[in-house]
Amino acid sequence: MLDKTDLYYFSPTGGTRKVAEILSQGLSEEVHSVDLGVRGEGVEAPESGTVVVAAPVFGGRIPAIAAERLRQLEGNGKKTVTVVVYGTRAYEDALLELNDIMREKGFQVVASAALIARHSIVPEVGKGRPDGQDREEILSFAKKVLERSQEGTDSPVDVPGDRPYKAGMNMPVTPLSLPSCVQCGKCASVCPVGAIRSENGAVVTDPEGCMLCMACVAACPEHARILPPPVQEQMDQKLGALRSVRRENVFFL
Ligand SMILES: Cc1cc2nc3c(=O)[nH]c(=O)nc-3n(C[C@H](O)[C@H](O)[C@H](O)COP(=O)(O)O)c2cc1C
The missing domain is CATH 3.40.50.360 (Flavodoxin domain)
Incomplete structure (x- = not known):
């Protein structure tokens, strides 16, 4: 050791x-x-x-x-x-x-x-x-x-x-905050690139900065931060077949 x-x-x-x-x-x-x-x-x-x-x-x-x-x-x-x-x-x-x-x-x-x-x-x-x-x-x-x-x-x-290398990912989409968001600021504090801020009582995410890393979604204590449902569905479908794969x-x- x-x-x-x-x-x-x-x-x-x-x-x-x-x-x-x-x-x-x-x-x-x-x-x-x-x-x-x-x-x-x-x-x-x-x-x-x-x-x-x-x-x-x-x-x-x-x-x-x-x-x-x-x-x-x-x-x-x-x-x-x-x-x-x-x-x-x-x-x-x-x-x-x-x-x-x-x-x-x-x-x-x-x-x-x-x-x-x-x-x-x-x-x-x-x-x-x-x-x-x-x-x-x-x-x-x-x-x-x-x-x-x-x-x-x-x-x-x-x-x-x-x-x-292959081209970097470019998904023009960000997570969103549901009405159950209590504005605790946790999402903004964990964002590695500082792409989240509070504006007039709403959580605003900068689509240029956000890399969709999911840190804010994982950290939200209210489970009020999600991917837009159509994007989540698309990803579930795209990757669904891998559920049974042990890589x-x-x-x-
Ligand atoms: C934006 C994004 C892109 C991803 N791209 C890939 C990928 O190309 N191939 C793959 O197998 N997993 C991919 N993943 C899954 C992550 O690599 C995997 O879940 C990793 O464990 C996440 O690390 P973390 O738990 O430390 O955040 C991606 C996840 C995210 C959020």
């Missing part, structure tokens, strides 16, 4: 965080976590020699805001284990994109994984993931990463994906 790792995660609805914490706890006694979804000044520099980075897959890419915040880090040769977390459909160019960013910033990518969590738009897809089996697989991957590191046999990892985690080292 390592003494300490730094974990950088972007996790609007908690799935990425859950998976990344299992991995980080398998690698080290102590985990210093940095939430890339928190708006603020800069991103803290890593404190340890090994960094775990985890981002969800949005439309086969990593969310632009996660990429932007990761670009504020300087690797100076530190080892990193990269993870993308996806909702059973596909991860396409996301892991390649994440690895490219980390290498560009001077990190040495020693291992990577594409792991499964519940789909944050259609939660019946990947329901219950990560589960006990995922946990075992992730911990056994952590063990192999540690063994490689101790033997000094880590080598650059190769992951699937294409350059140029495997994939590990690269």
Whole structure:
């Protein structure tokens, strides 16, 4: 076990965080976590020699805001284990994109994984993931990463994906607030890009800024924040067939 790792995660609805914490706890006694979804000044520099980075897959890419915040880090040769977390459909160019960013910033990518969590738009897809089996697989991957590191046999990892990456997602739609909204402001406070504000007693969402990450929907204590019903129905239909699919985690080292 390592003494300490730094974990950088972007996790609007908690799935990425859950998976990344299992991995980080398998690698080290102590985990210093940095939430890339928190708006603020800069991103803290890593404190340890090994960094775990985890981002969800949005439309086969990593969310632009996660990429932007990761670009504020300087690797100076530190080892990193990269993870993308996806909702059973596909991860396409996301892991390649994440690895490219980390290498560009001077990190040495020693291992990577594409792991499964519940789909944050259609939660019946990947329901219950990560589960006990995922946990075992992730911990056994952590063990192999540690063994490689101790033997000094880590080598650059190769992951699937294409350059140029597929075009970023562009869905001109935002979640909406139902009349049961009590204007508590929770949605605005959790929005990673500050796209939600209160105006004349109503919640207003900026369609340019919103990336449909679902953080506000997941955080609303009144369950008053939803996707517009026709959009939800469309997504349910598009992804419905994946409800019965158990997609495997994939590990690269
Ligand atoms: C806007 C958006 C786009 C998504 N695109 C994909 C995708 O391309 N492939 C996929 O398998 N899952 C996709 N998902 C599902 C998420 O990758 C998955 O649920 C992930 O665990 C969410 O992370 P979080 O729980 O940390 O928010 C998407 C989810 C959202 C909200």
